[in-house]
Amino acid sequence: MTKNNEQLSLEVAALTRKTKELGIPIMIVFEGVPASGKTRLSNELLLTLDAKYTHFVPMKSPSEDDLRYQFLQKYWNSLPSKGDINIYFRSWYAYYIEYQANKIKHSIYNKYHALRRQIKDFEAMVQDDGYEIIKFYIEISDKKRKEHLKEMKENPLTSWKAQEYESAINDDVYHKEMHKILKASPDEWEIIDYTEREEAINLMYKHIIDRLNNAIRLHKKKDKVIDGDFTEEFKTDLFDQSIDKVSKKTYKSLIGDLQDRLKELQFALYERKIPLILVYEGMDAAGKGGNIKRVREKLDPTGYEVNAISAPTDVELNHHYLWRFAKDMPRSGHIEIFDRSWYGRVLVERVEGFATKKEWKRAYEEINQFEKMWTDEGAIILKFFLTLDKDEQLRRFKEREETPEKQWKITDEDWRNREKWDQYIEASHDMIKFTNTDHAPWLVVPADNKKSARIEVIKYIIKKCEEVLWGVKQY
Amino acid sequence: MTKNNEQLSLEVAALTRKTKELGIPIMIVFEGVPASGKTRLSNELLLTLDAKYTHFVPMKSPSEDDLRYQFLQKYWNSLPSKGDINIYFRSWYAYYIEYQANKIKHSIYNKYHALRRQIKDFEAMVQDDGYEIIKFYIEISDKKRKEHLKEMKENPLTSWKAQEYESAINDDVYHKEMHKILKASPDEWEIIDYTEREEAINLMYKHIIDRLNNAIRLHKKKDKVIDGDFTEEFKTDLFDQSIDKVSKKTYKSLIGDLQDRLKELQFALYERKIPLILVYEGMDAAGKGGNIKRVREKLDPTGYEVNAISAPTDVELNHHYLWRFAKDMPRSGHIEIFDRSWYGRVLVERVEGFATKKEWKRAYEEINQFEKMWTDEGAIILKFFLTLDKDEQLRRFKEREETPEKQWKITDEDWRNREKWDQYIEASHDMIKFTNTDHAPWLVVPADNKKSARIEVIKYIIKKCEEVLWGVKQY
Numbered sequence: 001m002t003k004n005n006e007q008l009s010l011e012v013a014a015l016t017r018k019t020k021e022l023g024i025p026i027m028i029v030f031e032g033v034p035a036s037g038k039t040r041l042s043n044e045l046l047l048t049l050d051a052k053y054t055h056f057v058p059m060k061s062p063s064e065d066d067l068r069y070q071f072l073q074k075y076w077n078s079l080p081s082k083g084d085i086n087i088y089f090r091s092w093y094a095y096y097i098e099y100q101a102n103k104i105k106h107s108i109y110n111k112y113h114a115l116r117r118q119i120k121d122f123e124a125m126v127q128d129d130g131y132e133i134i135k136f137y138i139e140i141s142d143k144k145r146k147e148h149l150k151e152m153k154e155n156p157l158t159s160w161k162a163q164e165y166e167s168a169i170n171d172d173v174y175h176k177e178m179h180k181i182l183k184a185s186p187d188e189w190e191i192i193d194y195t196e197r198e199e200a201i202n203l204m205y206k207h208i209i210d211r212l213n214n215a216i217r218l219h220k221k222k223d224k225v226i227d228g229d230f231t232e233e234f235k236t237d238l239f240d241q242s243i244d245k246v247s248k249k250t251y252k253s254l255i256g257d258l259q260d261r262l263k264e265l266q267f268a269l270y271e272r273k274i275p276l277i278l279v280y281e282g283m284d285a286a287g288k289g290g291n292i293k294r295v296r297e298k299l300d301p302t303g304y305e306v307n308a309i310s311a312p313t314d315v316e317l318n319h320h321y322l323w324r325f326a327k328d329m330p331r332s333g334h335i336e337i338f339d340r341s342w343y344g345r346v347l348v349e350r351v352e353g354f355a356t357k358k359e360w361k362r363a364y365e366e367i368n369q370f371e372k373m374w375t376d377e378g379a380i381i382l383k384f385f386l387t388l389d390k391d392e393q394l395r396r397f398k399e400r401e402e403t404p405e406k407q408w409k410i411t412d413e414d415w416r417n418r419e420k421w422d423q424y425i426e427a428s429h430d431m432i433k434f435t436n437t438d439h440a441p442w443l444v445v446p447a448d449n450k451k452s453a454r455i456e457v458i459k460y461i462i463k464k465c466e467e468v469l470w471g472v473k474q475y
Numbered sequence: 476m477t478k479n480n481e482q483l484s485l486e487v488a489a490l491t492r493k494t495k496e497l498g499i500p501i502m503i504v505f506e507g508v509p510a511s512g513k514t515r516l517s518n519e520l521l522l523t524l525d526a527k528y529t530h531f532v533p534m535k536s537p538s539e540d541d542l543r544y545q546f547l548q549k550y551w552n553s554l555p556s557k558g559d560i561n562i563y564f565r566s567w568y569a570y571y572i573e574y575q576a577n578k579i580k581h582s583i584y585n586k587y588h589a590l591r592r593q594i595k596d597f598e599a600m601v602q603d604d605g606y607e608i609i610k611f612y613i614e615i616s617d618k619k620r621k622e623h624l625k626e627m628k629e630n631p632l633t634s635w636k637a638q639e640y641e642s643a644i645n646d647d648v649y650h651k652e653m654h655k656i657l658k659a660s661p662d663e664w665e666i667i668d669y670t671e672r673e674e675a676i677n678l679m680y681k682h683i684i685d686r687l688n689n690a691i692r693l694h695k696k697k698d699k700v701i702d703g704d705f706t707e708e709f710k711t712d713l714f715d716q717s718i719d720k721v722s723k724k725t726y727k728s729l730i731g732d733l734q735d736r737l738k739e740l741q742f743a744l745y746e747r748k749i750p751l752i753l754v755y756e757g758m759d760a761a762g763k764g765g766n767i768k769r770v771r772e773k774l775d776p777t778g779y780e781v782n783a784i785s786a787p788t789d790v791e792l793n794h795h796y797l798w799r800f801a802k803d804m805p806r807s808g809h810i811e812i813f814d815r816s817w818y819g820r821v822l823v824e825r826v827e828g829f830a831t832k833k834e835w836k837r838a839y840e841e842i843n844q845f846e847k848m849w850t851d852e853g854a855i856i857l858k859f860f861l862t863l864d865k866d867e868q869l870r871r872f873k874e875r876e877e878t879p880e881k882q883w884k885i886t887d888e889d890w891r892n893r894e895k896w897d898q899y900i901e902a903s904h905d906m907i908k909f910t911n912t913d914h915a916p917w918l919v920v921p922a923d924n925k926k927s928a929r930i931e932v933i934k935y936i937i938k939k940c941e942e943v944l945w946g947v948k949q950y
Binding site: 010014017039042043046047050051052055056058063064065087089157158263264267268289292293296297300301302305306307308310313314315339405408 | 485489492514517518521522525526527530531533538539540562564632738739742743764767768771772775776777780781782783785788789790814880883
């Protein structure tokens with residue numbers, strides 16, 4: 001017995017109550033040429049779903065402000081949270097085609113290969129995290145389409161509509177590019193012909209029901225084993241490096257000049273619209289805060305932000321782990337300093353068992369891809385790992401406890417982390433081993449001497465920025 | 476013994492750790508003409524504060540996108556959460572002056588009286604909620620200022636700077652308008668002369684220390700008494716209204732045409748850039764969801780959003796109660812439908828004791844002011860209260876329990892709310908009494924007959940939109 005559309009609609013509603021309960025986020029994409037019926041079809045679906053957790057996300061042409069951010073920025077920002085459903089009325093695919101058609105940042109994207117890779121990586125990342133992506137491409141007979149178009153154009157109240165969302169892309173270009181995409185990965189797309197409305201609705205609901213049932217089944221099988229996978233008595237000499245120790249006098253004479261140079265570079269980066277992303281990780285009490293303070297001390301505060309990472313809020317926990325960082329990435333020409341970062345996934349989350357083994361193992365590659373999305377557009381990413389001798393950490397902990405105005409800096413958590421010293425060492429070692437890429441390199445900075453570490457970091461930032469700005473090593 | 480600036484800086488740092496702990500949000504405003512030293516001064520403060528909970532918010536000239544939103548929209552969006560600190564590098568004051576100087580939406584704002592009132596209301600609302608606002612106006616001797624300017628202009632790396640944040644406002648206009656503001660409320664502002672840097676820093680820290688100490692003292696005295704203030708056996712005939720009951724046949728012949736008309740009006744509002752805000756409140760099982768579904772059924776989904784309000788997240792609880800609604804208000808020409816709304820403050824929060832008596836009593840006026848901010852700019856706000864006979868509610872509850880596909884709609888909470896029927900009636904009565912304004916009226920809709928209620932609401936929306944669009948009652 002075949003079910004009618006009303007029954008299927010009730011079934012979809014019931015299944016989405018289930019996915020809501022299980023916390024499965026759903027992303028439903030509608031692509032299609034104008035007047036193909038994708039408004040009517042997506043509206044049909046929208047009315048079926050519970051407004052409490054359904055969001056309709058229409059694709060809009062990039063504004064000037066959008067162009068100051070990473071290509072996928074707005075799709076990162078609007079990621080659904082666990083159990084929520086986003087309906088994309090045209091999606092990152094149409095957005096990509098618009099970049100192409102209007103030759104936006106053409107030289108950067110190397111004929112847009114980079115964008116196609118980004119889309120692939122983005123989808124894979126969220127799918128691996130349990131997001132269900134359902135993609136529809138809506139077609140229609142030429143005759144019907146012409147009827148729709150005529151209707152729209154004749155009604156003065158709807159004639160603006162094509163303009164608002166679709167004028168920027170030429171229909172033929174859109175059609176051609178979408179068909180390349182469909183051809184390259186036919187299994188990912190459900191093509192629906194809207195010529196017969198009831199039939200189209202039927203197909204849409206059936207496909208969604210299949211996919212939701214599948215997502216629910218996979219969810220139940222989800223890997224729950226927690227295991228930090230540590231070696232007994234792990235040893236590495238990665239952190240046994242040394243740097244030139246600067247004297248108090250040298251420090252005093254150097255630091256101001258270096259900061260002045262950094263400020264000049266801030267302006268130069270601003271002018272060239274190059275974003276700079278500085279990531280700090282390191283052992284507790286290694287002096288990250290003080291180091292960051294010296295980097296920012298003379299910078300123009302209107303052009304940078306410090307993002308000091310605390311435990312995630314419940315809203316953040318309900319999203320993909322990269323979401324909270326993605327939405328704070330800098331716009332063109334700005335500097336973002338992360339005091340701890342997305343590397344928490346492979347450090348504290350691995351050590352404390354907040355992420356499953358599968359999750360943190362996968363994270364190295366995800367993070368490399370994530371960083372690449374920004375460096376693709378010319379962003380500079382520099383990552384610092386501040387290391388400390390275990391005895392020196394103990395000395396600093398004790399000093400903090402004994403100095404009244406520093407007591408707030410030391411907590412029970414610091415002592416607990418110290419007990420897991422070896423595990424943090426191994427996790428840090430693996431992190432650097434797997435994420436020390438050409439596009440976003442790590443610098444291991446011995447920080448037993450705070451002043452030397454500051455000089456080392458600032459010199460490195462200056463050197464790297466100068467290389468990018470003028471292509472020569474000036475320092 | 477006078478303390479030096481280093482000591483004062485440590486004191487400010489310690490006090491802000493205290494305000495963080497207590498959850499007091501702080502907003503620090505820096506206004507001043509260009510090259511007055513407000514960058515240097517605000518930077519000094521920024522370096523003193525903990526980056527974990529401090530945000531630097533530079534004023535930017537309104538972009539085209541900004542102009543599609545309410546004047547204070549971005550200040551609502553960026554409100555600090557409890558315990559956090561925002562430093563405004565130029566604030567809503569400079570933003571206001573820029574609206575003036577560039578004659579933005581001049582005709583709407585009635586010579587900008589409306590904006591000044593909005594600023595006053597906005598500050599009062601957040602202050603009443605425990606936000607501490609500290610406002611600095613930075614001055615400098617002409618001689619020093621000219622030196623600063625010369626420095627900035629001579630350095631090719633900084634000459635763009637004045638442009639980015641300040642070019643849109645003429646210095647003289649800014650100076651003149653700010654002095655009117657300072658004169659009108661001298662007690663609210665701390666004027667600091669930056670001619671002598673160390674002295675200026677000293678004054679800034681001392682003022683902040685005074686204000687933070689004061690805020691901490693007031694916080695401790697905070698009203699904690701919870702009392703819904705209900706009358707024994709409250710009676711009102713406000714909800715004993717009747718509407719024409721439509722037959723099934725009439726409903727069927729009417730509803731489609733009304734929906735078509737609504738869709739046309741959606742496009743007309745879009746063209747005229749008028750936002751429409753629909754607010755639904757009412758008793759449980761009164762049929763809000765079904766009513767909303769009929770309103771939206773034929774609307775273009777790219778032009779409206781439904782915001783179905785659930786219990787607040789922890790992030791929302793950490794902000795002013797209006798924040799979560801303010802940030803979802805529609806941009807020009809769009810429709811936002813709230814399924815439950817900010818009126819929760821005077822309904823569920825009053826009945827359940829989630830808000831103190833002081834808080835919910837104050838909320839009527841706050842909500843009127845809040846809604847006025849949007850209607851000031853031409854938004855249409857229509858509010859519907861769906862009422863139900865107590866016996867009819869019981870019948871619907873039981874029907875939901877007995878119908879498998881409706882069971883998810885009925886929860887223990889519904890039964891608990893029903894026990895407080897009289898209290899909800901009194902709270903609803905007071906709500907309508909105190910917030911039924913000309914700019915945002917309530918319509919009480921008897922919903923014992925769902926179909927009649929739907930026709931009633933849609934007709935009312937059509938009538939009100941037509942009045943605004945064409946100034947005549949056409950229906």
